Amino acid sequence: MRSFTKVLSFLLISTILATYAQAKTYKWKLAMTWPSTLTPLASPPQKLAKLVKKMSDGRLIIRVDGKEKHKAALGILDMVKGGQYQMGHSGSYYWKGKDINTVFFTTIPFGMTKDEQYSWFYYGDGMKYMQKVYDKFKVLSFPGGNTGVQMGGWFKKEIKSLNDLKGLKMRIPGLAGEVFAKLGVNVTNIPAGELYTSLDRGTIDALEWVGPGMDIKMGFHKVAPYYYTGWHEPASEMQFLINKRAFKKLPKDLQQILLTAIKAVSYDMFYENFDASATAWAKMKQEFPNIKVKTFPKPVLKAMKKATDEVLQRYAKQDPLFKEILNSQKEYMKKARAWSKISEYDYIKTCKEVE
Amino acid sequence: MRSFTKVLSFLLISTILATYAQAKTYKWKLAMTWPSTLTPLASPPQKLAKLVKKMSDGRLIIRVDGKEKHKAALGILDMVKGGQYQMGHSGSYYWKGKDINTVFFTTIPFGMTKDEQYSWFYYGDGMKYMQKVYDKFKVLSFPGGNTGVQMGGWFKKEIKSLNDLKGLKMRIPGLAGEVFAKLGVNVTNIPAGELYTSLDRGTIDALEWVGPGMDIKMGFHKVAPYYYTGWHEPASEMQFLINKRAFKKLPKDLQQILLTAIKAVSYDMFYENFDASATAWAKMKQEFPNIKVKTFPKPVLKAMKKATDEVLQRYAKQDPLFKEILNSQKEYMKKARAWSKISEYDYIKTCKEVE
Numbered sequence: 001m002r003s004f005t006k007v008l009s010f011l012l013i014s015t016i017l018a019t020y021a022q023a024k025t026y027k028w029k030l031a032m033t034w035p036s037t038l039t040p041l042a043s044p045p046q047k048l049a050k051l052v053k054k055m056s057d058g059r060l061i062i063r064v065d066g067k068e069k070h071k072a073a074l075g076i077l078d079m080v081k082g083g084q085y086q087m088g089h090s091g092s093y094y095w096k097g098k099d100i101n102t103v104f105f106t107t108i109p110f111g112m113t114k115d116e117q118y119s120w121f122y123y124g125d126g127m128k129y130m131q132k133v134y135d136k137f138k139v140l141s142f143p144g145g146n147t148g149v150q151m152g153g154w155f156k157k158e159i160k161s162l163n164d165l166k167g168l169k170m171r172i173p174g175l176a177g178e179v180f181a182k183l184g185v186n187v188t189n190i191p192a193g194e195l196y197t198s199l200d201r202g203t204i205d206a207l208e209w210v211g212p213g214m215d216i217k218m219g220f221h222k223v224a225p226y227y228y229t230g231w232h233e234p235a236s237e238m239q240f241l242i243n244k245r246a247f248k249k250l251p252k253d254l255q256q257i258l259l260t261a262i263k264a265v266s267y268d269m270f271y272e273n274f275d276a277s278a279t280a281w282a283k284m285k286q287e288f289p290n291i292k293v294k295t296f297p298k299p300v301l302k303a304m305k306k307a308t309d310e311v312l313q314r315y316a317k318q319d320p321l322f323k324e325i326l327n328s329q330k331e332y333m334k335k336a337r338a339w340s341k342i343s344e345y346d347y348i349k350t351c352k353e354v355e
Numbered sequence: 356m357r358s359f360t361k362v363l364s365f366l367l368i369s370t371i372l373a374t375y376a377q378a379k380t381y382k383w384k385l386a387m388t389w390p391s392t393l394t395p396l397a398s399p400p401q402k403l404a405k406l407v408k409k410m411s412d413g414r415l416i417i418r419v420d421g422k423e424k425h426k427a428a429l430g431i432l433d434m435v436k437g438g439q440y441q442m443g444h445s446g447s448y449y450w451k452g453k454d455i456n457t458v459f460f461t462t463i464p465f466g467m468t469k470d471e472q473y474s475w476f477y478y479g480d481g482m483k484y485m486q487k488v489y490d491k492f493k494v495l496s497f498p499g500g501n502t503g504v505q506m507g508g509w510f511k512k513e514i515k516s517l518n519d520l521k522g523l524k525m526r527i528p529g530l531a532g533e534v535f536a537k538l539g540v541n542v543t544n545i546p547a548g549e550l551y552t553s554l555d556r557g558t559i560d561a562l563e564w565v566g567p568g569m570d571i572k573m574g575f576h577k578v579a580p581y582y583y584t585g586w587h588e589p590a591s592e593m594q595f596l597i598n599k600r601a602f603k604k605l606p607k608d609l610q611q612i613l614l615t616a617i618k619a620v621s622y623d624m625f626y627e628n629f630d631a632s633a634t635a636w637a638k639m640k641q642e643f644p645n646i647k648v649k650t651f652p653k654p655v656l657k658a659m660k661k662a663t664d665e666v667l668q669r670y671a672k673q674d675p676l677f678k679e680i681l682n683s684q685k686e687y688m689k690k691a692r693a694w695s696k697i698s699e700y701d702y703i704k705t706c707k708e709v710e
Contacts, residue, residue, distance in 0.1 A: 004360065005359065005360050005363065008360065008363040008364060008367060009363060011367055051611065051615055054607065054608060054611040055410065055608055055611045055612045055615060056608065057606075057607070057608040110706060110709070113699055113702065113703070114699075115503075115625070115626070115629055116629075118626045118629075119626045119629045119630045119633065122623065122626050122627075122630075123626060123627060123629075123630035123631075124630065148470075148698055148699065149698040149699050149701075149702045151697075151698075211698065212694065229697055229698075229701040229702065229705065230698065230701070230702050230705075231702070231705055234702050251412075252409065252412070253409060253410055253411065253412040256406065256409040256410045257410045257612070260406055260410060260615055260616055260619050261615055263619040263622070263623075264615050264618040264619040264622070267618070267619070267622040268477070268618075270470070271470070271473045271474045271477050271478060272477075272478060274470055274471075274473075274474045274478075274691070274694070275474045275477075275478035275479065275691075277694050277698070278474065278690040278691045278693070278694040279690060281690065281693060281694050281697075282689075282690040282693065285693075293697050295701060295704075295705060296705075298708050298709075301705060301708050301709050302708075302709050304709075305709040334637075335633040335634060335636070335637040336629070336630075336633045337703075337706070338633070338636060338637065338640075339567065339629070339632050339633040339636050340703060341703065341707075342506075342584055342636075342648050343503055343504040343506075343566065343584075343585065343632070344468055344469075344503065344504050344699070345700060345703045345704075346504075346584040346585070346650060347468065347504045347584065347585050347586070347589050348468070348692075348695060348696065348700045349650075349700075350584065350585075350586055350650060350651075350656060351465060351692070352696075353653050353656050353657075354465070354653075354656050354657050354659075354660040
């Protein structure tokens with residue numbers, strides 16, 4: 001009987017070990033650039049954590065830390081690379097100081113729409129280039145939710161000609177800031193918390209933020225009546241980052257659970273923001289009927305486009321990979337835009353005809 | 356020692372049972388309306404099966420049967436309701452003979468775009484109404500992938516006035532067929548396999564299919580040079596169906612795995628089709644430079660819109676739920692379209708200005 005007991009003990013221990021391996025819990029942390037309350041930007045990571053917990057039956061737990069916790073809004077890439085956080089949620093173009101090629105995975109002025117860009121990411125060369133750029137940081141990078149077309153911003157005075165841009169004080173960051181600077185705009189950056197007061201008191205004459213859904217909470221429409229349509233961020237994509245070593249340690253099923261959930265919550269963000277913008281825009285127009293939606297005059301747009309091309313060409317001359325990715329986007333956009341025009345664009349025009 | 360052996364045996368058996376419960380494999384079948392090769396429509400279910408297998412570590416296996424296997428393209432709802440198949444992939448408007456309210460979950464003429472409609476589904480009342488309509492069939496229903504704006508179809512002759520529609524023989528199914536019939540079109544339905552020959556030989560004068568990505572395989576552009584822009588199916592959404600009893604038997608983690616994968620693969624379909632359409636459209640234009648893209652003249656569009664409203668009003672009078680869902684869509688579309696116009700529509704217009 002003693003050998004029978006031995007066999008039983010052996011079987012019991014192996015079964016428990018197998019069960020334990022299956023049931024091992026991975027506890028991860030995710031740092032995001034945004035405060036936890038800043039929807040819709042802060043929504044994808046928080047939805048991700050909930051979904052992954054349910055799908056993994058509690059085997060993968062992700063704690064989501066907002067900016068209020070880690071105090072390093074623009075330290076996300078470093079923290080994920082270093083392994084303090086297994087994951088991050090941010091915007092690729094925030095790393096343009098580390099590598100200019102990161103800008104392509106957010107949006108560029110006069111670039112692709114959200115539909116065109118997602119098609120480039122998943123059915124063109126987008127994901128290939130994104131991973132190529134992020135490999136050196138030892139992280140995986142994925143699209144993390146899109147705002148759609150961002151509005152051109154709130155202006156206290158109407159822009160009637162290029163002259164009106166000269167000396168204009170405006171908060172507008174990134175490539176668009178470089179473009180506006182070329183046109184004589186006095187480009188400044190001001191912390192989010194001080195924007196409303198700066199605009200109200202005339203410290204700045206104009207600013208761009210996101211779109212009605214996020215702008216309404218800032219109150220800009222109360223102090224600057226001209227709301228310009230977008231040109232500079234046609235499809236701003238957020239970003240999920242994963243530390244590569246941490247990812248490799250996950251069992252295959254948890255890896256796939258994580259990647260599928262990332263895709264679902266990221267696609268979702270556009271619709272959350274679309275709904276918020278549609279709702280906020282209806283409310284703004286009703287409460288502030290003096291808001292005037294304007295598109296920049298054609299000569300101004302042409303000058304912006306020319307300055308954009310110059311900025312992009314300067315980077316392309318400095319960096320062969322920049323040139324390569326820029327060409328990939330341009331080539332893809334050519335066929336994608338031809339289709340956008342005869343499908344959704346023309347459909348909305350058709351509906352306008354019969355209103 | 357005998358009692359120790361007993362305890363050991365008891366522990367071993369309980370552990371094995373617990374492991375077994377965790378490891379139980381669910382083998383499901385999914386029937387789709389499409390042949391297995393008909394991408395992108397047949398893509399979401401096939402991607403779903405692969406993802407779910409990986410995410411569940413083989414605990415949920417879904418066998419996907421195309422139309423060539425089950426021979427009942429339009430029997431999907433019945434088969435899922437009856438439990439022969441746990442899941443289905445089809446289009447909601449195919450069930451309009453069982454319940455007219457099913458049409459709202461695909462698309463309606465002059466209705467919402469894909470972005471507007473997904474926002475209505477997930478952030479408006481769409482999902483609530485969809486489940487209300489499908490409850491009586493004892494199934495769960497979910498969006499299953501969108502084609503985007505479908506083109507108005509291929510015409511052998513240009514449509515210059517309402518007169519040109521009178522007596523025109525056209526393949527156009529669904530609500531749009533009812534609308535065209537009111538305008539004097541001789542609406543017919545012809546099996547897919549006979550469409551090309553019918554158009555070539557003049558048995559029909561026009562037909563609508565989907566968009567460049569799917570149309571190119573059918574060859575219509577070789578025999579009918581006028582390609583009309585869309586009005587009748589602005590955002591055709593496919594559909595996943597799940598038998599409710601089968602769903603309830605799944606453990607909670609597998610339920611969430613299934614639902615998350617459904618969302619990810621469904622969102623994906625739009626981009627697969629967008630890429631295919633952009634690519635096919637570039638190829639078509641190059642190889643057949645005589646293709647002429649046309650939008651119906653304003654008086655024709657106005658008559659189509661009037662006829663659409665009449666068709667919808669007739670159903671609304673017969674069915675209070677139809678009226679309620681129609682109003683929900685109309686209300687949502689009002690604010691959503693106002694935002695579409697100043698965001699993506701205006702952005703594409705802006706880009707046209709500087710081309």
